[in-house]
Amino acid sequence: MELLTLIIVIVMLASAVAVLLLKDFLSALAAFSVVSLGLSVLFAILRAPDVAMTEAAIGAGLSSLLFALALRRLGLWRIKK
């Protein structure tokens, strides 16, 4: 279990750094939602399934969607026809 936790933490740290380094906003957003997803798995490992579900639904799903729509509105994410 500790090995799994270590792997998740490393993945979370790597994607957090990727958020800072990626030039493309949408890719940075995807990396950001990976951080939230890793956090929700960590919550599940720590036996907090309620918080894990909230983090997965709101942190990884809803807030990424909100950010994506905000990028679309600001013109930072263009849809190619």
Add this chain to the structure above:
Amino acid sequence: MRRFTSALFLLGLGVLIAAIYQKMGFHASGSNVGQAINAVAADQLGAANFVTSVVLGYRGLDTLMELTILFTAATVVALVLGRRKPSAKRDPDAGFVLQAGADLFFPLLLIVGLYIILHGHLTPGGGFQGGVILAAAFFVPVLARPGTSIDHGWARLVEGLAGASFIFIGLLAMLEGKSFLTPPPGQGELGALFSAGTLPLLYIAVGLKVGAELAGLLAHLSETEAAE
């Protein structure tokens, strides 16, 4: 200067986390409120999921305030975004995968969301989590076909009725001379679907309100015209 302040902030954060780690360790809990609630919650409220008995029973007023915060946030977003120009261009329809996926997933997401809301007092989950899933169920079709839009009138009606019924259930307890949101006695069998007094009803209200609110918010955000 900016780099210096960032480094200072990081240093402070590190010291703070190290201090907490030093005091508590990874698995330990800092207070014994949890043990006290674990000891009495099953008898007092009859909800198999103790998190629900805290969220809606012992801290029900906090949940009402959370709903108020969410409502305020959604209202402010609607105010800031304003109305859509009728002449603005709409996004083109999404590709085949998203369109077929949206059609396939709509009933599944609806069932999962309702299940999580209805079993909030028995298993992990509840109104907030299930409500977000309900909102996703109604929003994914909008993503697939940006031309169609959610009926905002219905969303507002459901949202208002759900919020009002939460307060109404709280007021019912006051009619009997107890304080606001006190669950009634007679909770039923621990772990049964119909148990835990008014807690499932409160969670249904929370779930419908969160779902309608977030679906409306997301639809409003996606309807506003994109910058050219």
